[in-house]
Amino acid sequence: MFYPNFVWSLLAITPFLQVVDAGIARNLEGKLVRVMTPLGVTQVRHRSARAMSENALVREGVRLTSGFWDYFWDPDYQHFRTTRKGSETVGEWNGYTLWPYIIGVEALLEAEVARPGQFANEITAAFAGVEKFFSVEYNAYTAWVYFPGNSDIYYDDNAQVVIALLRASEIPTVSNAKYLSRAKKVTDFLLTGWDATNGGMKWHVEMATRNACSTSLTAVAVLKLARMGQRTSGKTRNELIAFARTAVQWILNELQLDSGLIVDGVGGGPTYTYNTGITLHALCLLQEVSPSPDLAAKAQRLVEAALNRSKSLFDTTVANTEYRYWWDFTFFLHLLFEGLTEYTRVFGASNQATVAKIRTELTRHTAYMQKYIKDDNDGLYVLRRSA
Numbered sequence: 001m002f003y004p005n006f007v008w009s010l011l012a013i014t015p016f017l018q019v020v021d022a023g024i025a026r027n028l029e030g031k032l033v034r035v036m037t038p039l040g041v042t043q044v045r046h047r048s049a050r051a052m053s054e055n056a057l058v059r060e061g062v063r064l065t066s067g068f069w070d071y072f073w074d075p076d077y078q079h080f081r082t083t084r085k086g087s088e089t090v091g092e093w094n095g096y097t098l099w100p101y102i103i104g105v106e107a108l109l110e111a112e113v114a115r116p117g118q119f120a121n122e123i124t125a126a127f128a129g130v131e132k133f134f135s136v137e138y139n140a141y142t143a144w145v146y147f148p149g150n151s152d153i154y155y156d157d158n159a160q161v162v163i164a165l166l167r168a169s170e171i172p173t174v175s176n177a178k179y180l181s182r183a184k185k186v187t188d189f190l191l192t193g194w195d196a197t198n199g200g201m202k203w204h205v206e207m208a209t210r211n212a213c214s215t216s217l218t219a220v221a222v223l224k225l226a227r228m229g230q231r232t233s234g235k236t237r238n239e240l241i242a243f244a245r246t247a248v249q250w251i252l253n254e255l256q257l258d259s260g261l262i263v264d265g266v267g268g269g270p271t272y273t274y275n276t277g278i279t280l281h282a283l284c285l286l287q288e289v290s291p292s293p294d295l296a297a298k299a300q301r302l303v304e305a306a307l308n309r310s311k312s313l314f315d316t317t318v319a320n321t322e323y324r325y326w327w328d329f330t331f332f333l334h335l336l337f338e339g340l341t342e343y344t345r346v347f348g349a350s351n352q353a354t355v356a357k358i359r360t361e362l363t364r365h366t367a368y369m370q371k372y373i374k375d376d377n378d379g380l381y382v383l384r385r386s387a
C-alpha cells in the first residue's frame with residue numbers, strides 16, 4: 001500500500017503469459033487428467049482451465065493498475081503521492097521520487113498493452129508529470145523534481161526512464177515521436193556515466209561508486225534502442241551494441257560471485273534479485289540483437305543461480321527450502337521476473353527443462369504474493385509481509 005511496485009511484478013509477465021501459463025495449465029492438466037478422464041472431457045476442461053488462468057493474471061494486473069492509479073495519482077500535483085512519508089517520498093506532500101514514479105509508468109504501459117486504449121490518458125498525464133524531474137542542464141532526470149542547481153542524478157533511474165519511453169514508443173495507442181527523441185537524448189547522457197579507467201557505470205553523477213544496476217539497466221536501455229534499429233546523435237547502432245557487450249561482460253567479470261549471483265556493486269553489498277535479473281535481461285537482449293555463442297551459457301548460469309533455493313536470492317533464514325521465496329519481494333523482484341521471462345522468450349526453445357523450472361517459481365511467487373502481501377481492504381500490495 002505504501003509503494004506501487006508490485007503492480008509491475010504482475011504486469012511484467014502479462015506479455016509472456018502464454019509462456020508462464022503453459023506451465024500453470026500443465027499443472028492443472030496433471031490434476032484434471034486424473035479427475036476428468038473417466039468422463040472423457042479432458043481436452044475441453046484443459047482448454048478452459050488455461051483460458052481462466054490467463055485471464056485471472058491479466059485481470060488482476062489491470063485491476064491493480066486502475067487501483068494504484070486511483071490511490072496514488074494526484075491530478076492537482078500531477079504526481080504519484082501518498083498519505084504517509086516513506087523512504088521513497090519527498091516533501092510536505094509526500095510525492096514519490098523518480099524510481100517508483102517510473103515503475104508506476106511502466107505498470108501503466110503493460111496494462112495498456114493488455115487493454116489497448118484503457119490507460120492512454122493516464123500514460124499521457126504521467127509522462128507529462130515526469131517532465132518536472134527533467135534537467136535541461138544535464139539532459140537527464142533528477143531523483144526529485146528539478147530546480148536550478150539540482151544535480152542529484154542517478155544513472156539507473158535515467159536508464160529506467162529511457163526503457164519506459166522506448167516501451168511507450170512501441171505501443172501504437174500511446175506512441176509519440178517525442179518519446180523516442182527524448183529516449184535517445186537521455187541515452188547519450190547515460191553513456192557519459194561509463195568509468196573509462198576502471199569499467200562499469202557510475203551510480204550517480206557526483207559519486208565514483210559503480211553498481212550492477214546502473215551498468216545493467218544502461219545495457220538494457222541501449223540494447224532496446226538498438227533493437228528498434230535506432231542510434232543516438234553520439235553513437236551509431238553498432239557502437240551502442242558494442243558498449244552493451246562491454247558493460248555486460250564487465251558485470252560478469254567484476255560482480256559475479258562464485259555462487260553465480262550478481263552482487264550489488266564494486267565493494268560488495270547485498271545480492272538483490274534485480275542485480276541478477278537485469279543482467280540476465282541484458283544478456284537476452286544482446287543475444288537477440290547481436291547473437292554470439294558464449295551468451296547461452298552465461299545466461300544459463302544466472303538462471304540456475306537465481307532458481308536455486310539454497311542461494312542468497314532466496315530467504316535462507318527459512319529452514320525448510322520448500323517454503324523459501326525470493327527475499328526482496330516487491331522492492332526489486334519485478335526485474336528478476338522480467339529477466340526470467342526474457343530468458344524464456346530468447347533461449348527457451350532449446351532449454352525446456354530450465355523453462356519448466358522458471359514457470360514453477362514464477363507461478364509460486366505470484367500465488368504467494370496474491371495470498372500474503374495483498375491487502376484485502378484496498379486490493380493494493382504492500383512492500384513486504386510484516387511479521
Ligand SMILES: *[C@@H]1O[C@H](CO)[C@@H](O)[C@H](O)[C@H]1NC(C)=O
Pocket residue numbers: 304308309310311
Ligand atoms: C544449489 O546450490 C547448492 C549450494 O551452492 C549446490 O550444492 C547445489 O548443487 C545447487 N543445486 C542445483 C540444482 O544447482
